[in-house]
Amino acid sequence: xxxxxxxxxxxxxxxxxxxxxxxxxxxxxxxxxxxxxxxxxxxxxxxxxxxxxxxxxxxxxxxxxxxxxxxxxxxxxxxxxxxxxxxxxxxxxxxxxxxxxxxxxxxxxxxxxxxxxxxxxxxxxxxxxxxxxxxxxxxxxxxxxxxxxxxxxxxxxxxxxxxxxxxxxxxxxxxxxxxxxxxxxxxxxxxxxxxxxxxxxxxxxxxxxxxxxxxxxxxxxxxxxxxxxxxxxxxxxxxxxxxxxxxxxxxxxxxxxxxxxxxxxxxxxxxxxxxxxxxxxxxxxxxxxxxxxxxxxxxxxxxxxxxxxxxxxxxxxxxxxxxxxxxxxxxxxxxxxxxxxxxxxxxxxxxxxxxxxxxxxxxxxxxxxxxxxxxxxxxxxxxxxxxxxxxxxxxxxxxxxxxxxxxxxxxxxxxxxxxxxxxxxxxx
Ligand SMILES: C[S@@+](CC[C@H](N)C(=O)[O-])C[C@H]1O[C@@H](n2cnc3c(N)ncnc32)[C@H](O)[C@@H]1O
Numbered sequence: 001x002x003x004x005x006x007x008x009x010x011x012x013x014x015x016x017x018x019x020x021x022x023x024x025x026x027x028x029x030x031x032x033x034x035x036x037x038x039x040x041x042x043x044x045x046x047x048x049x050x051x052x053x054x055x056x057x058x059x060x061x062x063x064x065x066x067x068x069x070x071x072x073x074x075x076x077x078x079x080x081x082x083x084x085x086x087x088x089x090x091x092x093x094x095x096x097x098x099x100x101x102x103x104x105x106x107x108x109x110x111x112x113x114x115x116x117x118x119x120x121x122x123x124x125x126x127x128x129x130x131x132x133x134x135x136x137x138x139x140x141x142x143x144x145x146x147x148x149x150x151x152x153x154x155x156x157x158x159x160x161x162x163x164x165x166x167x168x169x170x171x172x173x174x175x176x177x178x179x180x181x182x183x184x185x186x187x188x189x190x191x192x193x194x195x196x197x198x199x200x201x202x203x204x205x206x207x208x209x210x211x212x213x214x215x216x217x218x219x220x221x222x223x224x225x226x227x228x229x230x231x232x233x234x235x236x237x238x239x240x241x242x243x244x245x246x247x248x249x250x251x252x253x254x255x256x257x258x259x260x261x262x263x264x265x266x267x268x269x270x271x272x273x274x275x276x277x278x279x280x281x282x283x284x285x286x287x288x289x290x291x292x293x294x295x296x297x298x299x300x301x302x303x304x305x306x307x308x309x310x311x312x313x314x315x316x317x318x319x320x321x322x323x324x325x326x327x328x329x330x331x332x333x334x335x336x337x338x339x340x341x342x343x344x345x346x347x348x349x350x351x352x353x354x355x356x357x358x359x360x361x362x363x364x365x366x367x368x369x370x371x372x373x374x375x376x377x378x379x380x381x382x383x384x385x386x387x388x389x390x391x392x393x394x395x396x397x398x399x400x401x402x403x404x405x406x407x408x409x410x411x412x413x414x415x416x417x418x419x420x421x422x423x424x425x426x427x428x
Contacts, residue, residue, distance in 0.1 A: 006217075008229060008241035008249050012044050013062045013221035016242055020069035025240070026144065026216040028066050029207050029228045031079040031199060032059055035092065042244040052090070056099050062221055064103045069219070073144045075211050076105060076137040079113065079199060081129075093133040105137035113203065114179040134178065134203075149209045150174055161394045161422050164287035165361045178203060183227075198224070204231040212237050226252030234263040286418045288361050289314055289330045290393035293414050296332075296352050297390055304348035311335040311405060313380050314416040317366065327362035333379045339371040377402050380415075388414035394422045 009019055033040060033047035035055050040048065046058045066076060080093045097107045111134040180200035204227060212218065218232035223241035225248060232239040233256060243249055293312045301307045313333040321329050336345055346369070352358060353365055370376035386396035389411045396419060397412065405415065 006238045006240055008223050008226060008239075008243055008252055010244065010246050010249055011242045012244060013046070013242045014058065014065070016062065016065045016219075016221055017068060019242070020219075020240060023069055023071050023074075024217050025066070025070045025074055025219045026237075027075050027077065027208070027211040028070065028219040028221070029077045029079075029199075029204060030220045030222050031224070032062075032096075032222050035083060035090075037083065040245055041247075044244055056095060059096060060099050060103065063100045063105065066219065066221060067103050067105060067139065070139050072140045073142055074139050075108075075143050075145070076139075077207050077211075078135045078137070079132055080135060081132040093135060097135055097137075100137070104139065106139075106141075107135060108138050108143075109136040109176060110134075111136065112177045114177060115182045115200075144211050146210055147174075150206055161287065164284045164291060165357060174206075178206070199227045201227065201231055204228050205235065208232060208235055208237060223252065224248055226255065230256050230260070230263075233260060234267050236264070236267070283420070285328055285362075286316070286420050287394055287422075288363060289316055289328070290388055290414060290416060290418060290420065292330065292358060292361050292363050292365070293332060294388070294390060294393045295358055296349060297413055299352045299358075300345065300348055304352065306341065306345055306348055308336045308338060308341050308345050309334055309413065310337055311376065311408070312414050313376070314414060314418060315382070316418065319366075321364040323364070325362070326364045329364045329366055331366045331368065333368045333370060333376065335370050335373070335376040342369060342371070345369070373406055377405065382417040385415045385417060386419050387412050388416065390414075394420055396421055 005019070011019060033045060035047050035052060036050060038048065039045075046062070047055055050058070063076070070076070078093075078096070080096060082089050082091055082093065084090070093110075101107065113132045113134050114130060115132060180203040183198050183200055208218065208231060212235075214236040216237050218228065218237045218239045220226075220228040220239075220241045223229055223243040226241065226243075229239040229241045230252065293314050297309050297312060300309060312335075313331075315331040315333070317329045317331055319329040321327065334345075336342060346367075349367060368379060370379060380402055383402070385400050385402065387398050387400050387408070388396055390413045391411065393414060400408075400415065
C-alpha cells in the first residue's frame, strides 16, 4: 500500500518531489527556517551554519519543487523577515523574492504583519521589531483569490442587527497591513508550544479562506509546530507537510488529537453563521430602511415636537440614488394626523434627514404624505404586510392585511412588505 500522503512527513523539504509527484497543491503557507540563527537540532536543517548564498540556494531548491507540485491556480505565502548581521540589516524578504522569481513565482503582494506582542525592547540604533513580511506569490495570472470571503462581513453580530447603519453592507476590503498577535506561549495548550515561532491561527485562517475551499490541498514544507496544517485540518482542507524534527511532528499529532474536534466544531459554527455576501448586503439595507423610519418618527415627535405621524409604509425601490455615496432609494408613505400641519412636517423632516444619524444611512428617502386612511391605503400595492413598532424594527410584530390598518395600537407605526425576523439572541 502506498504511504499516506496527507500528513506531516519526516522528510527534508528538498525532497518534497519524492512525496508529491503531480501538481495537486492549492496553497503553500510557510515560514522558512531562519538564516544561521536558530539550531533546529537536525543535521540536514537549512539555515543554521550556512553561508547566505548557500541558504538562498537551498530555499530556491525547495520552492522550485513546491512550484512543480502547485496547481496553475495556486499561490505561495511566505512569512519572512529581515535580520541583522554585523550591524547591518539584511533584506531577506526581497533577496528571497528576487531569487525565486527565477523559478516562475510572481510576487503579487507584500503584506505587513503587525505582531504586537513581540520583544518590548530595541537594540541600540534600531526600532522595536514589531512586524514581519508576508509575501504572496502566484504560479500564474489566473490564481485563486476569494477576496469577498475575507471582507469584514458575514457573521451577523448583535449590534449589526441593532445598528445596521454603522456597517458597510458591501463589507470592507482588507488592507495590506494585517494585525494578528503572536500566539503567547501556552495558548496552544499546555506544554505544546516549545517551538520558536508559531503563526497566529487567525492569520492562517485568513489566508486559507482567501485561497482555498474545503477539500483543497495545503502544503507547508517547513511545518514546525504544524500551525498551518492543523488549521487546514480544522477547516476541512487536506494537508501535506515536511519537517525534519520528529519531536515537532509528535507534538503536532498530539495537539490535533487534543484540540481537533473542538476546533472543527468552532469552524462549522462560524461557517454556518455566515451569509452569502449579497444576502448580507440586502439584509443590512432592509434593516436600515426600517430603522430609518423609526428614527425620523421619533425625531419628529421628540425633537421637532410634532406628534403627527400615524403610520409609515416603507418600500424598497430599485431606483438609483441621485448622489453616488447613497446606496438605495426608499419610499416612505406617511399618514399624518392633521393636514394643516403638512408644510410644517415637511420642513422638519427635511432638516431631520439632512443631519446625523439619518444622513449616515446611505438612504435617499422618497417621501409621500397622506392625510386619511383611504389615500394612504390607495398608495400601497403590496398585499402581505408586516408590522413593526416604534421600538423594534429588526423583528416584525405580526403579519397584517391592508384592511387591518385602521385598528392598530399606538406604538404600531411601521408597515412594510419587508420581512425581517432576527432574534438578537442568535447573534450574541
Ligand atoms: C521557522 S520554523 C517554522 C515554524 C512554523 N511556521 C510554526 O508555525 O511553527 C522552520 C522549521 O523548518 C524546519 N526545517 C529546517 N530545515 C528543514 C529542512 N531541510 N526540511 C524540512 N524542515 C526543515 C525546522 O525544524 C523548523 O521547524
